[in-house]
Amino acid sequence: MTLTRRLLLSLAAAAVLSLPMVHKAKAEDKPVLVFAAASLKESLGKVAESYKAETGKTVTLSFAASGPLAKQIEAAAPADVFISADLKWMSYLSDKGLTDKATEKALLGNTLVLIAPKDSATTTVPLAEGFDLAGLLGDGRLAIGEVTSVPAGTYGKTALESLKLFDSVKDKLAQGESVRAALALVSRGEAPLGIVYATDAAADPSVKVVATFPAASYPAIVYPVARVAASTNADAAGFIAYLQAPAATATFEAAGFTVPK
Known part of the structure; x- marks a missing residue:
């Protein structure tokens, strides 16, 4: 070789x-x-x-x-x-x-907030039992994650029920496939109000926080x-x-x- x-x-x-x-x-x-x-x-x-x-x-x-x-x-x-x-x-x-x-x-961990479009006339909202959330929505819808599969939606529903506000808005919900879908509806002005995490609101300059849900109204996130x-x-x-x-x-x-x- x-x-x-x-x-x-x-x-x-x-x-x-x-x-x-x-x-x-x-x-x-x-x-x-x-x-x-x-x-x-x-x-x-x-x-x-x-x-x-x-x-x-x-x-x-x-x-x-x-x-x-x-x-x-x-x-x-x-x-x-x-x-x-x-x-x-x-x-x-x-x-x-x-x-x-x-x-x-x-x-x-995180917290739950109510948001509105940045240029909305809505400012601070007194979230408490008896508040007329449906009246504030008017003909608009409340953006929220799907209430059975999206955690933010589940937390949001629980908070609304705790404050005895859910029944007044249950027919006005715009349920998204994720919390970011709910955020987008408010950010684009397609919904006057939405329920998201505080961190989502902070990540989008097109929305503002108008209320923070009481910590006792939903389980710790x-x-x-x-x-x-x-x-x-x-x-x-x-x-x-x-x-x-x-x-x-x-x-x-x-x-x-x-x-x-």
Whole structure:
């Protein structure tokens, strides 16, 4: 065998031996796929950017209402991490064994507000039992997330019922597929009032807060996070840990979220 032929065979063998390492590297570099509540869009996007800058690892974010996201995970969508806007949908998956229970944590908190378009004549609204919310709406509708599947909608309905205002406006609801859909209706002037999170109102300069719902009128808003049980992405746990690191919590707090101590 000539020297040239032996050299070519050696190079070929080396190339074959290196293939598993290449495939392994690609598998390890797979982005972490995060299914997250729509209200986290801006802040979580910034956190993902800082995570990549610090670690070199990429995160892919998919935003929607928590209910539909949970249903997608139940249907075997390839998510690695789930961040819900309430405990209900995290419990829904946890009870079915679809989350890694050891990774379930309370990540963030929020508050519920009533908003109006920025140029609306409506200013401060005295949200309390007996307030004529229907009269303030007039012929318009109250924008709100879908009250059975969107956490902000569920919180909003509960708050209205607690204040004994729901019956007067139940036929005036414009229910959106997410809290951001409700926000958009008010932002575009298509609804005179809407119920969203304080962080959503802060993220859109086209709306203003006209009232904050009493904290006692709805359950504490908790955003839990967990690794999806079916995930094989080794970076999922690392990203969950990063969400609780000082840089990430500072970003969330700047957006108006509260962080459990």
